[in-house]
Amino acid sequence: MRAALRRAGAGSWLPRASQPAPRPRCGGTGPAPALRCWSCGSALPGAEGPPLFCPGCRALQPPGPRPDLFRLMACDRSFRVDAQQLQRRFRSLQRAVHPDRFGQRPPEEQYYSEQHSSLINKAYQTLLNPLSRGIYLLELHGMEPAQETDCDADSVFLMEIMEINEKLAESKSDGILEEIDTLIKVKQEELTREVAAAFERDDLQEAKKLLAKMKYFANLKDKLKNKKIPS
Secondary structure (H helix, E strand, O other): OHHHHHHHOOOOOOOHHHOOOOOOOOOOOOOOOOOEOOOOOOEOOOOOOOOOEOOOOOOEOOOOOOOOHHHHOOOOOOOOOOHHHHHHHHHHHHHHHOHHHHOOOOHHHHHHHHHHHHHHHHHHHHHHOHHHHHHHHHHHOOOOOOOHHHHOOOHHHHHHHHHHHHHHHHOOOHHHHHHHHHHHHHHHHHHHHHHHHHHHOOOHHHHHHHHHHHHHHHHHHHHHHHHOOOO
């Protein structure tokens, strides 16, 4: 039943009295209307961030339309993140909103807990991985996502990628595959350091080119996983 409700959309299946208050629109005049709890109608704080519970009835509220993943995970908006801190935050948030905790709650809260849990998983995976973290940072700066074609002018780099691809395609031994694996890890670590430096000096175009190179190595890593001979 809940799957059918999800297909119908977050707001369309709620009872009339339980419909979430409309989000304020941009471009209007005068103060934005206060957000209200879908359950009891109490005024809600307007700040985006961690999962929000109503201060009146403690009902879990729906996620915002475009949450800032860095703010959600209590991280500075930076390419450098503390992986251990990120993991602690992830576990703390999941304990608060995991669907298992809402099995006896109203259907609205069960649905919102699933939304929050999915969002927290997405935020954690996005910020933990250097490539996806960098691409998300570019998005926050209003830039198009990095594509492999962004580094097509670097013929030396493309030749290196071609050679690794050929070696990977021809390899039939675990030893050579391990060598390729080590090479890819070293290159990824080098690029991660270079991307961090580019973001720190606000050179977004350079960061974008480097992230495009990281995409090539991520693709090589996937090919390597499919190629490895089972032990």
